[in-house]
Amino acid sequence: MTLTKFDLRGKVAVVTGGNGGIGLGCATGLAKAGADIMIWARNEAKNKAATELLRGLGVRAQSVAVDVTDADAVLRAVEETTQSLGGIDIFIANAGTNIRKRPEVLTVPEWDQIMEVNVTSVFHACKAIYPKMKLRGRGKIIVIGSLSGSLGFGISPAYAASKAAVDNLAKSLAVAWGPDNIQVNSILPGWTITDMTVQTRTIPSINEQILQRTPAGRWGTPDDYEGVAAFLASSASDYVTGVSIPIDGGFSNTLLIVQAPTQ
Ligand SMILES: NC(=O)c1ccc[n+]([C@@H]2O[C@H](COP(=O)([O-])OP(=O)(O)OC[C@H]3O[C@@H](n4cnc5c(N)ncnc54)[C@H](OP(=O)(O)O)[C@@H]3O)[C@@H](O)[C@H]2O)c1
Numbered sequence: 001m002t003l004t005k006f007d008l009r010g011k012v013a014v015v016t017g018g019n020g021g022i023g024l025g026c027a028t029g030l031a032k033a034g035a036d037i038m039i040w041a042r043n044e045a046k047n048k049a050a051t052e053l054l055r056g057l058g059v060r061a062q063s064v065a066v067d068v069t070d071a072d073a074v075l076r077a078v079e080e081t082t083q084s085l086g087g088i089d090i091f092i093a094n095a096g097t098n099i100r101k102r103p104e105v106l107t108v109p110e111w112d113q114i115m116e117v118n119v120t121s122v123f124h125a126c127k128a129i130y131p132k133m134k135l136r137g138r139g140k141i142i143v144i145g146s147l148s149g150s151l152g153f154g155i156s157p158a159y160a161a162s163k164a165a166v167d168n169l170a171k172s173l174a175v176a177w178g179p180d181n182i183q184v185n186s187i188l189p190g191w192t193i194t195d196m197t198v199q200t201r202t203i204p205s206i207n208e209q210i211l212q213r214t215p216a217g218r219w220g221t222p223d224d225y226e227g228v229a230a231f232l233a234s235s236a237s238d239y240v241t242g243v244s245i246p247i248d249g250g251f252s253n254t255l256l257i258v259q260a261p262t263q
Contacts, residue, residue, distance in 0.1 A: 005236035009034030012085040013233060014077075016068050017095030019046035022144060022225050024053075026092050026187075029058040029226025030233055035090065038081045039063040040074075040082030060085060063175065068095045068121035075147040078128045087136060090233045092130050093166070094144040098159040098196065111158045118162035119169065126173055130182070140180035140233045145244060147190045147252045163188075164245040167244055174242030183241040185232050190248020192220035215257060216249025 013030045017023040018039035027037045033055045040045050047063035054061035062084060064077045081088055082119070096203055097117045099110045126141060133139025148156065148184040151161035167186045191197065191210045201219070211217060228247055231237055246252045 003236075005228060006033055006234045008090075008230065008234055010184045011035045011089040011233070012038065012081070012087050012091065013090035014038045014040060014081055014088055014129070015092040015094055016040045016121075018092070019043060019050040021221055022189055022192060023092070023094035024050050025222030025225040026094060026142070026229035027054060027061075027143075028057070028223065029228075029230040030090065031059045031061065032226065033230040034059065035232065036060040036085050037062075037234065038085055038088075040066045040068065040077050042067050058171065066178070068125060068139045069116045071124050073137065074121070075128055078125075079130070081196075082132060088129050088132050089136070089138070090140045090142070091126065091133075092142045092144070092229065092233075095121070095126060096144065096146075096196070098156055100155050100159075100199070102155060103157045106158060109179050114158040114162050115165075118159070119165045122166050123169060126169075126184075130180075133182050134177075134180045137181055138161070139177075139180070140237075141170070141173060141182065141184040142229060143167065143184070143186045145170070145186045145188045147188050147246055147248050149188065168207065170244070171242045178241055181238075181240040183232075183237060185237070185241060186244040187225065187228055187232070188244050188248065188252070189225070190214070190220055190246065192222065192224070194222065210251075212257060213254050214249040214251045215254055218249065220247060220249060 011034045015027045018027040019041040051061040066073045066077045145167040146163035148160040149167045153160035170184045170186045
């Protein structure tokens with residue numbers, strides 16, 4: 001490799017929700033670039049399977065069974081990660097949840113639950129990790145937002161609002177912590193084949209609308225995130241901060257796909 005800026009060997013990355021879906025896609029990209037991985041997620045069986053898969057790529061991979069909304073557990077996870085892997089260079093805030101309900105039936109406790117996982121836990125974890133990164137003189141934080149953060153989403157109002165909030169949080173952290181050489185950016189996934197979208201994919205009319213509005217003509221897959229995550233985690237992106245990168249096959253950039261008539 002001559003473009004060594006993409007080399008993540010010797011770096012340690014924490015990926016919340018890294019045991020499947022987009023989180024595992026990001027973790028795989030980082031591991032392929034050489035980073036050691038620590039997964040923070042609740043399901044221990046999935047954690048084990050994901051760490052085994054990542055170890056197969058030749059890196060160290062471990063997990064902590066942690067609910068990111070448990071503030072004390074997150075503080076313990078920061079210490080455990082630092083002790084067992086030697087520090088935290090990269091933090092990917094990926095864990096997320098949704099409750100699909102129209103606003104008139106969504107309850108305030110459900111709203112709070114979504115905000116807690118998708119926004120408050122990210123703020124808390126970033127605050128917990130910041131002193132470690134500041135001490136090392138560098139850091140990379142990647143927040144997983146959503147294309148819904150800039151669009152109305154009638155069947156998921158709390159989710160869309162939470163993703164707008166977390167994307168803006170990334171921008172504010174980028175400004176606040178830029179002088180500490182910590183870059184903070186967002187990835188905005190589009191429609192991607194994961195456990196979160198199982199229901200959506202089974203409704204033919206919605207599936208058809210999604211495909212019709214996506215210039216790439218297909219759903220995203222977790223491996224679509226490998227490259228962008230590795231870039232934002234690497235020194236190749238040292239002068240990139242506070243930006244949001246849609247990974248959505250062109251969905252967010254598209255009003256309507258109209259086939260040009262042949263001449
Ligand atoms: N799929 C899409 O189309 C899409 C589109 C836009 C944005 N996104 C965003 O992408 C991110 C990943 O979602 P995904 O599609 O990959 O869904 P997924 O396969 O359901 O993954 C969600 C991950 O979050 C973890 N998680 C959820 N609540 C948690 C909690 N309280 N504490 C710790 N971990 C928790 C889950 O692990 P455990 O259950 O083991 O804890 C799981 O690994 C989310 O932020 C989501 O909003 C997805």
